[in-house]
Amino acid sequence: MNDFTLILGGARSGKSRLAEARILDAPHTTAPLYIATAQAFDDEMTARIAVHRDQRAGAGWQTIEAPLALTQALEQAAPAAPVLIDCLTLWLSNHLLAGSDLPAEGARLAHAIAAHPAPLIAVANEVGLGIVPDNALARRFRDEAGRLNQQLAAQAGRVILVTAGLPLALKGSL
Amino acid sequence: MNDFTLILGGARSGKSRLAEARILDAPHTTAPLYIATAQAFDDEMTARIAVHRDQRAGAGWQTIEAPLALTQALEQAAPAAPVLIDCLTLWLSNHLLAGSDLPAEGARLAHAIAAHPAPLIAVANEVGLGIVPDNALARRFRDEAGRLNQQLAAQAGRVILVTAGLPLALKGSL
Amino acid sequence: MNDFTLILGGARSGKSRLAEARILDAPHTTAPLYIATAQAFDDEMTARIAVHRDQRAGAGWQTIEAPLALTQALEQAAPAAPVLIDCLTLWLSNHLLAGSDLPAEGARLAHAIAAHPAPLIAVANEVGLGIVPDNALARRFRDEAGRLNQQLAAQAGRVILVTAGLPLALKGSL
Numbered sequence: 001m002n003d004f005t006l007i008l009g010g011a012r013s014g015k016s017r018l019a020e021a022r023i024l025d026a027p028h029t030t031a032p033l034y035i036a037t038a039q040a041f042d043d044e045m046t047a048r049i050a051v052h053r054d055q056r057a058g059a060g061w062q063t064i065e066a067p068l069a070l071t072q073a074l075e076q077a078a079p080a081a082p083v084l085i086d087c088l089t090l091w092l093s094n095h096l097l098a099g100s101d102l103p104a105e106g107a108r109l110a111h112a113i114a115a116h117p118a119p120l121i122a123v124a125n126e127v128g129l130g131i132v133p134d135n136a137l138a139r140r141f142r143d144e145a146g147r148l149n150q151q152l153a154a155q156a157g158r159v160i161l162v163t164a165g166l167p168l169a170l171k172g173s174l
Numbered sequence: 175m176n177d178f179t180l181i182l183g184g185a186r187s188g189k190s191r192l193a194e195a196r197i198l199d200a201p202h203t204t205a206p207l208y209i210a211t212a213q214a215f216d217d218e219m220t221a222r223i224a225v226h227r228d229q230r231a232g233a234g235w236q237t238i239e240a241p242l243a244l245t246q247a248l249e250q251a252a253p254a255a256p257v258l259i260d261c262l263t264l265w266l267s268n269h270l271l272a273g274s275d276l277p278a279e280g281a282r283l284a285h286a287i288a289a290h291p292a293p294l295i296a297v298a299n300e301v302g303l304g305i306v307p308d309n310a311l312a313r314r315f316r317d318e319a320g321r322l323n324q325q326l327a328a329q330a331g332r333v334i335l336v337t338a339g340l341p342l343a344l345k346g347s348l
Numbered sequence: 349m350n351d352f353t354l355i356l357g358g359a360r361s362g363k364s365r366l367a368e369a370r371i372l373d374a375p376h377t378t379a380p381l382y383i384a385t386a387q388a389f390d391d392e393m394t395a396r397i398a399v400h401r402d403q404r405a406g407a408g409w410q411t412i413e414a415p416l417a418l419t420q421a422l423e424q425a426a427p428a429a430p431v432l433i434d435c436l437t438l439w440l441s442n443h444l445l446a447g448s449d450l451p452a453e454g455a456r457l458a459h460a461i462a463a464h465p466a467p468l469i470a471v472a473n474e475v476g477l478g479i480v481p482d483n484a485l486a487r488r489f490r491d492e493a494g495r496l497n498q499q500l501a502a503q504a505g506r507v508i509l510v511t512a513g514l515p516l517a518l519k520g521s522l
Contacts, residue, residue, distance in 0.1 A: 014494075164507060166501055304476075
C-alpha cells in the first residue's frame with residue numbers, strides 16, 4: 001500500500017494550495033512531479049498555464065501536462081518522485097468530451113496510483129452538491145465524477161475535504 | 175424516541191449504499207422495507223427501477239414504490255420492519271411538481287417517521303451548495319429541500335453526511 | 349485579535365439562525381447590530397425585509413441595511429456592540445454587479461472586521477460545490493466568493509460549516 005492522499009473540495013476552496021504545501025513539506029530527495037490536466041483553449045489560458053508552470057519550477061517542481069494521458073505520465077514518473085495530480089475532475093471531463101471508455105480509464109488510473117512507490121496526492125472537485133443540472137452531459141459528468149471520487153477514496157489512505165482553505169479529515173488523519 | 179438516522183449527501187456520494195448496508199447489518203427479524211420515491215418517466219427508467227427492485231429482493235428487502243404516498247406507505251409498514259426511505263428529496267420534488275401543500279406534507283411525514291417503532295433511515299440530497307439557480311422553480315425546490323432537511327435533522331438521533339462514500343457524523347455517532 | 353466567527357453554509361442550511369442565536373446567547377451590554385446586505389428589487393422583497401427587521405427589533409437588535417457600504421457600517425458601529433453580518437456573499441454579489449474593485453473591497457472589509465473590538469459573526473454562502481456554471485459572470489462570482497471565504501477563514505478564530513441546521517467546526521471549537 002503506497003501513501004496516497006485524495007484532496008476533495010469545491011471551486012476556489014484552497015485544495016490545490018493545500019496539496020502543493022503537503023508535497024513540498026514532506027521530505028523528498030527527488031524533485032516532485034506536478035501532473036497538470038488543464039487544457040488551454042485560447043492564448044490567455046496558454047499564458048496563464050505557463051506562468052503557473054514557471055512559478056512551480058522556481059519552487060522545485062517538474063511539471064508534465066497531461067490533459068488525457070495522465071495514467072501514462074504517472075507510469076513513467078521517477079519512482080522516488082512525490083507526485084501531485086491536479087486535478088482528476090478536469091482529466092475526467094477531458095475524457096468524457098473525448099468519448100473515452102470511462103470505467104476502463106478509471107481502472108487503469110487507480111492501478112497506476114497504487115503502483116507508484118513515492119507519496120502521491122490527487123486533487124478532485126466535489127461537484128454533486130448543487131441542484132440537478134438541466135443539461136444531460138452535465139448530469140453524466142456529475143455522476144462520473146462522483147463515481148471516480150468514491151473509487152479513489154476507497155483506495156486512499158487519507159481523504160481530506162477542503163472548505164474555505166480549511167482541511168477536514170474524512171478518512172485517516174490530517 | 176425511535177431510532178431515526180438521516181443520511182445526507184450529494185449526487186453519487188454513496189449515501190444510498192451506506193444506508194442499505196446499515197439496515198442490513200443491524201439485527202432484524204422482519205424483512206426490511208425499502209420505500210422508493212423515484213418515478214419512471216420512460217421505459218428505460220422503468221427497466222432500471224425493476225432491476226434495482228429485483229436486486230434488493232434477492233438481498234431480503236421488500237420494496238414499495240411511493241413517489242407521492244410515502245407517508246401512507248410508512249404508516250402501513252409492519253411495526254417491526256426496519257425502513258429505508260430513498261429518497262426524501264425526490265419525494266419532495268414530486269410533491270412540488272404536483273402542487274401539494276409542502277409544509278403539511280412535511281409535518282405528516284415527520285410525524286409518521288417518529289411513530290415508526292423499528293429503526294428507520296431516510297436518505298436526502300444536499301442541493302444548496304452550488305450557485306443560485308436561474309430558474310424560479312429550482313430556487314423554490316432548493317429552499318424547500320433545505321427546510322425539510324433541517325426539520326428532519328432536528329428530529330433525528332443521528333445525521334450523517336456522505337462524501338465520496340465516506341461518512342461524517344453531523345449529529346450523534348457513526 | 350478580536351473574537352471573529354465565520355459561519356459558512358449552503359442555501360437554507362440554517363446558518364443565519366445559528367449566527368443570530370450565538371450573538372443573542374453571548375453576554376452583551378450594548379444592543380447587537382445586524383448588518384443586512386440584502387437588496388430589495390421589488391415591493392414583495394421590501395415588505396419581507398421590513399418584517400424581518402421588525403422581528404429582530406423585538407428581539408433587541410439594531411439593524412443597518414448596507415448592500416454595498418458594509419465596511420463603513422462596521423467602522424461606525426458602537427465599539428461594544430456585538431455584530432452580525434448577514435451575509436458576505438450577497439455583499440460580494442452587489443459589489444460584483446456594481447463593478448467595484450473586489451480585492452480592494454475585500455481588504456478594507458477584512459481590516460474593519462479585525463478592528464471591531466466586540467464579538468463579530470459573519471455569515472457566508474458556500475457556492476462552489478455544484479457543477480461549473482455556464483454563465484461567465486456566475487463563474488467569476490463563484491471564484492470571488494471562494495477567495496473571500498478563504499481570506500476571512502484565515503483571519504477568523506472560529507469557522508463553522510452548517511448543514512441541515514447542524515454545525516461542524518472547521519477551525520476552533522464550536
